Amino acid sequence: MDTWQHHAERLASHVTDPDSRWLDPIARVARHELVPRWWERDKTGGWQLRDGATDHEAWMRAAYADRSLIIRVGSLHADDAKPGDQPHGMPTSSATLPSLLVRMLRHGRLGPGLSFLDLGTGAGGLTAYACHRLGDQHVTSVDVDPYLTNAAGARLATMGLHPEFVTADVTDHLPGTYERIVSTVGLPTGRGLAPVVGALMPGGRIATTLGRTCLIITGWKHGDGDVIGQVERDMAGFMLTRSGDDFPPALAELSALARDAGGEETTTGGYPVVDLDNAWELRSMLEVTTPGVELAYEQRDRTRTAYMVHPDGSWARASADGTNPPEVHQGGPQRLWTALERIRHRLNAEGSLPLLGARVRITPDGVCHLSRGNWHATMGVR
Incomplete structure (x- = not known):
């Protein structure tokens, strides 16, 4: 041996x-x-x-x-x-x-x-x-x-x-x-x-x-x-830091709503459904622009469906056959899928997102200030 x-x-x-x-x-x-x-x-x-x-x-x-x-x-x-x-x-x-x-x-x-x-x-x-x-x-x-x-x-x-x-x-x-x-x-x-x-x-x-x-x-x-x-x-993809035995409970009721509800707005998306947990740069930019979104994704045969929920009550569901344009349902105070599509449009238009290589300043209160060229973002402000 x-x-x-x-x-x-x-x-x-x-x-x-x-x-x-x-x-x-x-x-x-x-x-x-x-x-x-x-x-x-x-x-x-x-x-x-x-x-x-x-x-x-x-x-x-x-x-x-x-x-x-x-x-x-x-x-x-x-x-x-x-x-x-x-x-x-x-x-x-x-x-x-x-x-x-x-x-x-x-x-x-x-x-x-x-x-x-x-x-x-x-x-x-x-x-x-x-x-x-x-x-x-x-x-x-x-x-x-x-x-x-x-x-x-x-x-x-x-x-x-x-x-x-x-x-x-x-x-x-x-x-x-x-x-x-x-x-x-x-x-x-x-x-x-x-x-x-x-x-x-x-x-x-x-x-x-x-x-x-x-x-x-x-x-x-x-x-x-x-x-x-x-x-x-x-x-790198790491688990969130925990404060106890488990992560905070998922937004179960809101997630159930995202799976079944018609929503306040139904549109046709401009980009294919994507599994954001495995699209690292998109996922990261979404957290910068719309912090706190929770995600789910499933694929059954050719049907791909993505779900997005936020603690403020916002939710979105996008579903499509393969890479066809998805049917998008959204509700709540924010339009989460729309926020994602703005990021994807920027990626397509510019060829990259401004995240990798950006300068960072973290102040003693834990707030992160990101900048690259004319782009600026702040994470952690309440």
Whole structure:
């Protein structure tokens, strides 16, 4: 039987370059020990529990593939699940695919002797990589879920790694200050981002995504408390940061209305129905221009349908056969599909959106100011 080191070395060579300073840390981490059990989708779309101890070969394949492994659905962690359990809700924690962790660590510009915060412990993979690179005495990892911080702490300890673990809701309070912060959860702008900005030392650097976007924001903190940086020409999809056991409940009644109601306005759309969750740049721009929209998409045979709902009561439904122009129903104070079509028109007219490469200024209150040429936008103002 191949040893785990063989698999880890192969993974490291796959997700880094031969001269990368992250090659050795990845090769030295027993990723399978961080993910002894995980969830996978079954053929019906439900969740199936996978137990590494009962299928060693499948465990090695999953743990040392460049893929994310879901470790928590709703409030049920795979470690606590029984065979046959069917959790409900969204994935709420994962072991992020290693290549993405490497990209985020590179964006963070880590260096010897720098105090480092891993924001979003998850299974502990990024924490482990950082410990091998920086020394565990320089590494802190934080998560809102005490089970995750405790489990990761115990598993890293068996590897001889002893970073500090903190359980905290970072959108409310983040103890300590750090020279480098890398977040693998999508942080909300405004008051939810302010504690993280406050925990970054002057001269320090942050790399994070913003909630409901795939934008990777990097920046350096200046003496006046502002973080100045840019939207990287790189994208990543992370879960929203949580404040408790699960994400806030979806707008169920409004979502049901969007599925069936005729709406206050029925039109023919100008562009094909798109799955916005997989159209990252469109999704990100929508959050910039119309923050707070929740999405759903389904395809049955050739019929593609997208749903959009907003906490202010707005909703939209667009449905079409294949790529034909969709029939669009909308209601509420905002016209959500119209807002999306304005973005798509700009993309078609200009060939790109102004997001990637934009300059960013994050003020101490967590408000993000974006600019590129004559384009300006603000996120997080209440």
